[in-house]
Amino acid sequence: MIGTSRQAIWEFFGTELERRREDAGLTQVELGALVFISGAYIGQFEQAIRKPQLDIAQRIDKALGTDGIFERLCRKLINDRRYADYFVEVVELERLATRICEFAPTAIPGLLQTPDYARAVTLAANPFVTDEYVQDIVTARVERAHILKDATRPEYWVILHENVLRIPVGGDEVMARQLDHIAGLMKERVGWVTVLPYAAAAHASMSGMLQLMDFEDAPPVAYTETSFSGTLMDDPAVVKRTQRAYDLLRVAALSPEASLALIESMAEDYRRCASAT
Incomplete structure (x- = not known):
């Protein structure tokens, strides 16, 4: 399968799963019961709408003999060098989540980034890489964001620190388009975005990106990230603490209406600066 696209391999995964399941004389519901997920999820795997986690692929192999x-196919697909090792599983979990909540203290979250913003962030962190490498990273970011357009898209909640709006990543023109993009998604009700202002004081001092994910048939998880590492957590007590921290940030943030007004105002400021240069 060298040179085959990731989506084509997932489609092969789904087709092969359907064939092997039918050969075993099992319905989607019956196979789902054997691997501890719903029959609807099996159907979505077979249609390549959703992608199974590695442990589910292993249970499918065991159930179908x-x-x-399926474990080998799954490992091939999650071993994507466009992502850091600590982030690969997070990307797969995003595709399964029914709700994603993020707090972004220093940069626009990947799911909201425009290609130009993603390119600027990548080059800032990797100034000596090839154009091909940069394009691979940008393409991966764009592909991740497709989950917000799917029919099964998750609820998406984002809190942006005011810093994120005021740091001109890529320059004024790039920032104007980036903020326009976020405002557009808010108006289309694709995501619920609010801004944590400097006036939030102690709340605004929280450092480190935070992401929470809920699932239909699995317990919630939390993910935190710094510049060079990330940690995925599923311990119920720890996840509960991160959920509380996120709730405190949410009540300190501006209202959606005030957040949209600020984002649009900042976009206009960047546009004016870009036209003046």
């Missing part, structure tokens, strides 16, 4: 084929 398929000698590890």
